[in-house]
Amino acid sequence: MNLPQTPLSDERAPAIEAQKLHKCFKDFTALQEVSFEVYPGEIVGLLGPNGAGKTTTLRILAGLLSPTSGKAAICGHDLSHDPQAARSELGFTSGGTGLYLRLTALELLQTFAALYGLEDAEANAAIEDCAGRFDLNDFLSKRVQTLSSGQKQRLNLARCFLHHPKALILDEPTAALDVIASHGLHQQIRRAKSEGCAVLFSTHILSEAETLCDRLVLLLGGRVLDEGTPADLCARHDVPHLTALFLKAAQLLTEQPEPLP
Amino acid sequence: MNRRAFLQFKAIYRKELLEALRDTMSLFFMIGLPLIFYPLIAVLGLLGYNQIADHAQSGTPAKIAVMGEIAPLMKAELEAQFELVPLEPSEDPCAQAQQALQAKTYAAIAAFDQPPCGLKPDAENDPYNNASPDESADERAPLGTLQIWFDGSRESSSEAARLLEEQANAGQRALTAQTLKDHQIDPQWSRPYAQVRVNLATPNRMTAFLLSKILPLVLVLLCALSGYYPAIDMLAGEQERGTLETLCATPCSRFTLLLAKYAAVVTLSLIATLANLLAIALTFAATAAQLPQILQNLSLPIGSLAVSGLLLLPTAFFVSALLMLVAVFARNLKEAQNLATPAFSLCVVPAGFALLPWVSLNAGTALVPGMNITLALQAALLNQLSPLMALEVFAVQALYAFLLVQGASRLFANEEILFGQGLDVKAWLRSLLHPRAQNAPLPPSAGVLLFLLILLLTIYVAPLIPVESEALQLCLAQVIVVLAPALLVLWFYRQPFKDLGFVRPGGRALLGSLITGVGIFGLTAFIATLTFMLFPQATEETAPLQESLNEIVSETPAIATLVVLAILPAVFEEFAFRGVILRAFSSLGFGKAALISSALFALLHLSPYRLLPTFLLALTAAFVFFHTRSLFCAMIIHALQNGLVTLTAYSEALHRLTTTNLYALFGLSTLFYVGIWIVRRSGKPEREETPEI
Structure with a gap:
């Protein structure tokens, strides 16, 4: 499908690309014309109330769902044409992601290393690297079911980094975490950014979005309402902070149940 | 399968096996239960048998009432086995006997020269028909009639009646011999042939025969049962725990993913079945010395059992594929169980039918899944399975399994089923009744x-x-x-x-x-x-x-x-x-x-x-x-x-x-x-x- 190319504000090619995504489930339209990009070394937050289409968007970008129309690509690989290549560049995790409880942390990492196509030697090196980076060495040989939730979260994140992904998609990663664990996660996300990784994540926590994200994409009723830096967004909509923007958007939705213009 | 896909396949296969084998509950059902179950059944069976045998040997002889006049020779024969109690017939001996039997006063009643009771026996050669009371003067029945009255609703009474009949037959022979002797004829005349029944089947064959009556169904059932939980847990369970999402986001193709899971289910199902076979063999070996007399000479047909073990391979292929196909539809374990039970019956019910005596393995029944394996197992145990027939059963099961896996992988690749709203059953049925538009390719x-x-x-x-x-x-x-x-x-x-x-x-x-x-x-x-x-x-x-x-x-x-x-x-x-x-x-x-x-x-x-x-x-x-x-x-x-x-x-x-x-x-x-x-x-x-x- 030949869609008009969105003019790029940046010279670099986007690592995560959504172009006019449209998704219908039976007779329900979940997404309409959703377009945005995430560039290498950028953190983009996907914001929106429940049912706005955040999870559907992320699932399409992770290759779990295919769009009814439109294009999703990771590092230039179209997910509908070359899903394997696209997923090779991608790390994905969601807040609800369970880990395999009866495996040890090491076995879990080994399984995922193989799934990302790493041969034994490469895999061992990658696991060693990630274990150091995410501080897993104390519990590598322990079964996942005996780990604390902070340890599980680090393991879950380490799992996405084994193959040095160029794009990272996180679906509400901090949903079930305490303050300390969230802080650890933020640090890792910033570190990934500094290494040139493109990060896209969805969240409910507005303060998190405000401090962490370079840009925000605001979803409402399956459409992109607006996008920009947190400060830009607040200025453009004449609100003091993101919470106010959010409330305004929600109000907009109730007043105007028809799709937004 | 290229190198990378193989690596992925191996990783998933290993992960599934590790997970299943570390689950105490699965492990117990797979290996622990059979190791307890069969010995327990054997011990209980032996205990029960011994109790019955002891009772028969040491217990007091059954009480038999005797109505009417009994010939001394007959009395002697009956007394050798039973405690005889004379019973004076009332006006209605039938009602009297019925009451006495109901009250369990006697195990059975030997009624000599009494009016006929109950329904007329329909067999022509029934002794009563040949000598009814009004024909008592007939030469064929000089001594009159003997009716054995018993309570068919009571096990002990039926058994007593059977023994009484045997004993009475011995009495009849003694009387005949006596009569012949009185007429100075060699008593041998009454039994021109000395008669004896000898079972020439080798112990091996006898065991095979006994095993073929029950083992095939048990094995098919076990194989199906042991694949049941892993199959639904690996798909519906992962879906429920939210781990399937991460798995599908890796660059591993869904087909590889499904194939590895399928291989794991087949392996687990085979491990469990082999554990069961082993438990049966061990139980058999351990209890051999204590087996009742009739089973004492049996020996285990190792060769036939080995062939049976081999035949379980396609069973595991088929059942695992069927259960996985069903489990793909389900979004959680409960849904999977609801769906898997009818699918499970689909292969177990024909297997049950296979045990009917007139159903045998032929090219037609070889095409019915479940039934074909049961019949082939039966034939294998009896050493009657031709290599070609075994091949056909194997091929048929493998083909069905292949088609099922293909179907499952199609469904597994369907995002609506995995991450969408689930399968719309109504729309699906509607599309069945009004199939696709004209010119759509044939599916x-x-x-x-x-x-x-x-x-x-x-x-x-x-x-x-x-x-x-x-x-x-x-x-x-x-x-x-x-x-x-x-x-x-x-x-x-x-x-x-x-x-x-x-x-x-x-x-x-x-x-x-x-x-x-x-x-x-x-x-x-x-x-x-x-x-x-x-x-x-x-x-x-x-x-x-x-x-x-x-x-x-x-x-x-x-x-x-x-x-x-x-x-x-x-x-x-x-x-x-x-x-x-x-x-x-x-x-x-x-x-x-x-x-x-x-x-x-x-x-x-x-x-x-x-x-x-x-x-x-x-x-x-x-x-x-x-x-x-x-x-x-x-x-x-x-x-x-x-x-x-x-x-x-x-x-x-x-x-x-x-x-x-x-x-x-x-x-x-x-x-x-x-x-x-x-x-x-x-x-x-x-x-x-x-x-x-």
Whole structure:
């Protein structure tokens, strides 16, 4: 499908690309014309109330769902044409992601290393690297079911980094975490950014979005309402902070149940 | 599978096994339970048996009431076994006896010369019929009648009556001997032959026989049960725990993912089944010394058990595939269980039917999943399973498993089912009733449907067609069994008739087909002759076919014979198998479609000895159809093959040539390659026009 190319504000090619995504489930339209990009070394937050289409968007970008129309690509690989290549560049995790409880942390990492196509030697090196980076060495040989939730979260994140992904998609990663664990996660996300990784994540926590994200994409009723830096967004909509923007958007939705213009 | 896919396959397989084997509950059900279950059953069984035996030996003898006058010799015989209590008959001895038996005062009652009670026994040679009281003067029954009254609703009473009858028979013989002696005749006269029953079956065979009564069903059940939990846990369980999402976001293809999970389920199911077999064998060995007398001499038929173990492989393939197919639909364990139970019954119920005494393993029952394995296990235990039959069962199960895995992988790739709103059952049913739009390509399910229809009609309807003349029967069978279901499927899937390949072939295609047809006849005759040499028993199986062929040839004019035997089957079968079934599978690619449709065609001939020739014929027809895009060419080949076989029935010399001379046949079969070469050069298949074929 030949869609008009969105003019790029940046010279670099986007690592995560959504172009006019449209998704219908039976007779329900979940997404309409959703377009945005995430560039290498950028953190983009996907914001929106429940049912706005955040999870559907992320699932399409992770290759779990295919769009009814439109294009999703990771590092230039179209997910509908070359899903394997696209997923090779991608790390994905969601807040609800369970880990395999009866495996040890090491076995879990080994399984995922193989799934990302790493041969034994490469895999061992990658696991060693990630274990150091995410501080897993104390519990590598322990079964996942005996780990604390902070340890599980680090393991879950380490799992996405084994193959040095160029794009990272996180679906509400901090949903079930305490303050300390969230802080650890933020640090890792910033570190990934500094290494040139493109990060896209969805969240409910507005303060998190405000401090962490370079840009925000605001979803409402399956459409992109607006996008920009947190400060830009607040200025453009004449609100003091993101919470106010959010409330305004929600109000907009109730007043105007028809799709937004 | 490339290196990377293999690596991924291995990782998932290892992960699934680790997870399952570390789950205490699964492990207990898989290995622990059988190791406890069988010894427990054996110990309880032995305890029960010993108790009964002890009671029979040491317990007080059963109390038997005696009504009427008893001859001293008879009394002596009965007293040897029972405690006899004389009972004075009242006015209504029947009612009196009924009451006494109900009150359990006596185990049974021996009534001498009493009026008949209850329903008249219907057996003609019943002693009572031969000597009713009013015939008491008859010479045949000088001493009168003996009725044994018992309470059939009480086990102990029935048993007492049985013993009483035996003992009374001994009494009868003693009385006869006495009478003969009184008349100075050698008592030997009453029993001219000394009679004894001897079981000549070897202990091995006896064990095999006893095991074949129950073990096959137990094994199939166990195999199915042990695959049950892993299958639904690996798909529905992962879905429920939210781990499937991350797995699917890795660059591992869904097919690899499913295949690895499938391999893990098969492995676990086999481990569990082998654990069960081992537990049975160990229990048997441990309790052998304490077994009751009749079972004491038994020994375990290790060879048969080994074959049975091997036969469980395809069972595990099939059951695991079926359960996985079902589990893909479910979004959580509860849903999966609801769906899996009917699927589970689907393979266990036919397995149960297999134990009926009149059901035996043949080419037809070999096609019924569940039943075929049970029957094959039974035959294997009795050492009656021919290698070809085993092969057929194996092939059939493997084919079904393959189709199921294909289906499961299709569903697994369907995002609506995994991450969408789930399968819309109503929409699905609606689409079944009003199938797809016109011109939509025929789906593989259409091929499976037609195969099943033809199979069912062949097994259940074809034998019911009245046999007036063999030729007429064959015509009718072709129309009812092959043409009708093919038309039905085409109508159901709204397929336009003109797209099926009724294309006039070009000159070269025609020539190539004619030569290929003669060549394939040579090739199949070569294989058939070789088969008869290797498996002489095949002659017996194909004899009825040869007979009916000869019969048709002798009673029908030659032209009509050729129409009935060569042209009609060629036209109808090609229409159904190449026109519909091959086309239905064509979305899998020509190679796979040709292999599947040919395997189905061969299976429907219901004979393990004809599997290979019919498979080759079908494959050739498919190949020629693919290259010429004309169904007529496939029909020509099929008609030539059938027609030439028919011709051999006309000439004894020709018949001998085609059933004995391997060199001549080999020479003839070289024509096959020539024909194929010409067909291949007759033009490239134009994929644009008929993208499915």
